[in-house]
Amino acid sequence: MSEQKIPTINFKEKALELLPEGASFEACLTCGLCSSGCPASGIENMDPRKFIRMAMLGMDEELSNTPWVWCCTQCKRCQHVCPMSIDISQLVFLARSNWPQEMKPTGIVRSCQLIRSTDSTSAMGLPPEDFVFVVEDVLEEVRETQPAFKNLQAPMDKKGAHFFVNQNSREPMNEPDEMVPLWKIFNLVGADWTYASKGWAAENFCMFSGDEAAWYEVIKKRVDAVNELGCTVWLNTECGHSYYTMWNAINRFGMEADFKLESLITYYALWIREGKLQVNSRWNTNNIKFTVQDPCMIVRKAYGESIAEDMRFVVKCLVGEDNFIDMQPNRSANYCCGGGGGFLQAGMTEHRRTYGKRKFDQIAATGAAYVLTPCHNCHSQMEDIGHHYGGNYGVVHFWTLICLSLGILGENERTYLGPDLLTLIDG
Amino acid sequence: MKVEARHFETELAIIGSGIAGFAASIFAVNRKISSAQVGNTGAVAYTTGYLDLLGAAEDSQAALDNPWDGLRQLQKSYPDHPLSRISTEDIRKGFEQFTAFLGECGIAYTAPEETNITALTPAGTLKKTLCVPATMAAGPKAFTTKTPCVIVDFKGLKGFSAKQVVANLQDKWPDLSAARITFPDMDKGEIYPEVMARAIEVPKTRIQLAKRLQQAAGTAKVVGLPAVLGMHAPDMVREELEQLTGLQLFEIPTMPPSVPGIRLREMFEQVFPQKGITLIPQQKVTSLSFHDDGGLLRLSDNYGPITIEAQAVILATGRFLSGGLEAHINGITECLLDLPVSQPTSRNHWYQDTYTDRKGHAIHKAGIETDTSFRPLDQNGQPYNERLFAAGIILAHQDWIRGRSGAGIAIATAYKAVEAAERSLHAFSR
Numbered sequence: 001m002s003e004q005k006i007p008t009i010n011f012k013e014k015a016l017e018l019l020p021e022g023a024s025f026e027a028c029l030t031c032g033l034c035s036s037g038c039p040a041s042g043i044e045n046m047d048p049r050k051f052i053r054m055a056m057l058g059m060d061e062e063l064s065n066t067p068w069v070w071c072c073t074q075c076k077r078c079q080h081v082c083p084m085s086i087d088i089s090q091l092v093f094l095a096r097s098n099w100p101q102e103m104k105p106t107g108i109v110r111s112c113q114l115i116r117s118t119d120s121t122s123a124m125g126l127p128p129e130d131f132v133f134v135v136e137d138v139l140e141e142v143r144e145t146q147p148a149f150k151n152l153q154a155p156m157d158k159k160g161a162h163f164f165v166n167q168n169s170r171e172p173m174n175e176p177d178e179m180v181p182l183w184k185i186f187n188l189v190g191a192d193w194t195y196a197s198k199g200w201a202a203e204n205f206c207m208f209s210g211d212e213a214a215w216y217e218v219i220k221k222r223v224d225a226v227n228e229l230g231c232t233v234w235l236n237t238e239c240g241h242s243y244y245t246m247w248n249a250i251n252r253f254g255m256e257a258d259f260k261l262e263s264l265i266t267y268y269a270l271w272i273r274e275g276k277l278q279v280n281s282r283w284n285t286n287n288i289k290f291t292v293q294d295p296c297m298i299v300r301k302a303y304g305e306s307i308a309e310d311m312r313f314v315v316k317c318l319v320g321e322d323n324f325i326d327m328q329p330n331r332s333a334n335y336c337c338g339g340g341g342g343f344l345q346a347g348m349t350e351h352r353r354t355y356g357k358r359k360f361d362q363i364a365a366t367g368a369a370y371v372l373t374p375c376h377n378c379h380s381q382m383e384d385i386g387h388h389y390g391g392n393y394g395v396v397h398f399w400t401l402i403c404l405s406l407g408i409l410g411e412n413e414r415t416y417l418g419p420d421l422l423t424l425i426d427g
Numbered sequence: 428m429k430v431e432a433r434h435f436e437t438e439l440a441i442i443g444s445g446i447a448g449f450a451a452s453i454f455a456v457n458r459k460i461s462s463a464q465v466g467n468t469g470a471v472a473y474t475t476g477y478l479d480l481l482g483a484a485e486d487s488q489a490a491l492d493n494p495w496d497g498l499r500q501l502q503k504s505y506p507d508h509p510l511s512r513i514s515t516e517d518i519r520k521g522f523e524q525f526t527a528f529l530g531e532c533g534i535a536y537t538a539p540e541e542t543n544i545t546a547l548t549p550a551g552t553l554k555k556t557l558c559v560p561a562t563m564a565a566g567p568k569a570f571t572t573k574t575p576c577v578i579v580d581f582k583g584l585k586g587f588s589a590k591q592v593v594a595n596l597q598d599k600w601p602d603l604s605a606a607r608i609t610f611p612d613m614d615k616g617e618i619y620p621e622v623m624a625r626a627i628e629v630p631k632t633r634i635q636l637a638k639r640l641q642q643a644a645g646t647a648k649v650v651g652l653p654a655v656l657g658m659h660a661p662d663m664v665r666e667e668l669e670q671l672t673g674l675q676l677f678e679i680p681t682m683p684p685s686v687p688g689i690r691l692r693e694m695f696e697q698v699f700p701q702k703g704i705t706l707i708p709q710q711k712v713t714s715l716s717f718h719d720d721g722g723l724l725r726l727s728d729n730y731g732p733i734t735i736e737a738q739a740v741i742l743a744t745g746r747f748l749s750g751g752l753e754a755h756i757n758g759i760t761e762c763l764l765d766l767p768v769s770q771p772t773s774r775n776h777w778y779q780d781t782y783t784d785r786k787g788h789a790i791h792k793a794g795i796e797t798d799t800s801f802r803p804l805d806q807n808g809q810p811y812n813e814r815l816f817a818a819g820i821i822l823a824h825q826d827w828i829r830g831r832s833g834a835g836i837a838i839a840t841a842y843k844a845v846e847a848a849e850r851s852l853h854a855f856s857r
Contacts, residue, residue: 029748031473031683031684032619032683032684033468033472033683033684033689035619036619036620036621036622036684037621037684037689041617041619042615042616042617045616080468080709081468081472082468083467083468083469083470083472083748083749085467085468085709085711260430260431300729301729302729302730303729303730304707304728304729304730305700305706305707309700326697328625328628328658328659328693329658329659329693330697331696331697332696332709333693333696357612358622358625361625361626361628361629361632362625364629364630364631365625365628365629365630365659367630
């Protein structure tokens with residue numbers, strides 16, 4: 001085996017190149033708000049303040065080699081609370097890029113390789129024809145078994161459709177019935193939408209692997225797919241980083257994208273306000289309590305407060321205002337769950353759970369029975385830390401609860417419901 | 428990529444997210460003025476939680492027991508000081524409204540009284556302040572009555588030493604002792620007050636902590652500990668811990684990054700949107716211009732450009748740390764509008780030779796000049812714009828650190844600036 005070494009970066013010099021004019025890491029007051037508010041503080045004996053101080057002191061070798069860069073989820077909370085608005089995540093991205101491919105966490109690298117292996121851009125390597133097959137197969141079954149949906153549609157490669165809808169690979173690969181609630185919602189509101197056989201997947205680990213060229217390549221494929229179908233809106237479904245990697249890359253690489261990038265959450269809220277989705281909370285007769293997890297990738301790092309507000313509006317409509325308990329802190333100040341940045345795929349389970357303790361405490365403090373989140377990484381991480389730390393909460397998708405509220409949740413679409421919710425449906 | 432620019436229209440825009448900015452938003456809500464507040468994370472997270480009005484005499488630096496008498500003295504000796512230009516009645520109203528609002532929103536404060544409170548600092552020294560969070564109120568009382576008390580600190584928590592607090596207070600408070608305990612589930616490495624405060628909001632953690640506090644208290648009935656009693660619901664946390672332990676508990680502020688400031692900021696960020704305020708708390712305004720009907724603010728957040736059209740604007744951008752003023756080789760400038768800055772004649776006069784000189788440093792009184800309506804003045808001594816007002820530490824002729832008057836200046840001038848802005852809104856709407 002060859003003795004690979006991580007090259008040493010001159011962080012201070014690179015920082016000057018990365019920062020906008022007038023900004024400076026030397027503006028750091030060393031107050032520690034970043035470290036105090038970072039769930040990765042202490043892991044691998046590192047924290048954001050220490051990272052910056054070491055960079056300014058020229059401790060480049062130590063920083064180039066610290067595995068902490070794979071524990072920082074690049075959630076940008078440090079920048080959010082920093083009075084000088086210092087962006088540490090840029091340096092972390094730089095450090096990740098600098099690691100030789102063979103030394104990077106295998107899970108992240110492999111996911112990026114799989115994304116590039118087919119036109120699907122699926123991190124699970126699901127080829128276009130398999131995706132098309134799964135969608136058709138599930139659709140046929142729903143039409144046969146759920147009479148109310150005998151005319152359900154799941155269009156594929158429909159030119160000129162208003163919405164180009166992406167889908168996390170986890171659904172077609174592992175739990176295809178979880179796609180159905182989403183289709184039902186589109187069907188109910190009369191949305192003009194389509195899946196695509198190319199560029200449909202909603203995950204992107206190439207950014208997390210620090211491989212800029214691969215990141216560009218994936219996004220190019222997706223942008224081309226939307227442009228090719230002539231859709232007006234690229235609609236990001238319940239996934240955080242797929243939105244951020246697309247939106248950020250289009251700006252970063254100056255790509256030509258003749259469409260808008262929108263989040264499904266925005267449309268859930270819109271359709272409820274317009275009366276197209278007539279959800280209500282009357283079903284919640286036992287006043288089951290819910291909280292919501294703001295994914296960093298669509299709230300703090302992208303849309304900000306507007307989408308956080310939409311998310312709360314939707315949840316309150318679904319479960320009842322009095323049955324919603326906000327996590328503290330929340331919205332843009334929310335903590336990353338610890339599933340982002342490729343952490344779930346990095347194989348650093350103990351560190352990831354240490355990181356996730358902060359999220360677990362947040363959820364436990366609400367006393368809620370369920371967490372709603374429109375992000376697959378958040379979903380998986382919160383389930384895992386719940387089991388690990390002995391929590392007794394469930395994690396649910398928005399689409400599940402919307403269909404539950406509307407009384408149209410099929411038998412196979414109830415994976416994430418606990419006995420309390422199942423009793424309410426069946427009772 | 429197609430992006431829709433975001434545009435807001437409001438009666439009042441407040442630039443700055445320190446105590447002055449937040450206070451201005453509160454006073455605007457109370458006056459039913461629609462408002463938008465913008466400004467990146469200010470220094471509010473550094474506050475101890477104490478709201479000082481005037482804690483030290485300007486000349487002698489002597490601690491003031493009665494801030495209201497102190498204000499009368501200030502008016503005579505320093506008529507240009509921002510607090511000298513506001514009636515004590517208005518200052519009191521400002522404090523009452525501000526603390527009442529905090530209380531309604533879940534962080535109870537003591538109301539302004541006739542005299543200052545003698546409050547404890549992280550180092551175990553004493554300072555004079557006007558209002559304190561309810562979670563801290565029992566400390567000064569226990570100090571005054573010299574009640575037997577144990578100060579507790581935590582293994583792994585830097586910047587707060589019970590032994591230091593006790594060493595500095597022992598001669599004045601004989602029945603004071605120190606104890607160190609381990610915080611539940613945090614027995615390794617460095618721990619932060621913020622993390623502890625959030626963990627205490629979990630009921631299980633409170634039960635575990637209560638047992639350790641009881642052990643540390645011994646026979647004492649009063650326990651002081653660093654400010655970590657919850658982030659979102661401190662009063663509930665303290666009450667419940669008191670029930671669990673049978674002790675009276677009080678918090679002592681810690682060194683930054685400290686919980687009381689984060690508490691305030693997170694509360695404002697949650698409550699303001701519910702009150703109808705458009706709050707964009709993490710961004711700096713990049714340009715401000717005026718036209719006949721009002722001011723136009725430009726800024727950008729992660730998502731893209733934002734414009735805010737306002738009929739009146741309050742500048743509460745702070746001094747150097749918050750970016751309201753900038754120090755250059757040739758002098759000090761105001762960053763947004765290049766307003767004239769009152770400052771020493773040359774850089775040579777910014778500082779005394781000795782850092783700890785009791786006279787203070789002239790640069791700490793630099794700032795912008797305003798008229799009696801708190802409108803910033805231009806080069807000719809005229810209001811820069813009829814619709815522009817200023818509040819807080821950006822104002823000249825005050826050294827808030829030496830005067831122990833930071834919150835006082837912020838709250839009182841915000842009160843007056845909003846009052847004046849309301850008058851202008853009415854005048855222009857006629």
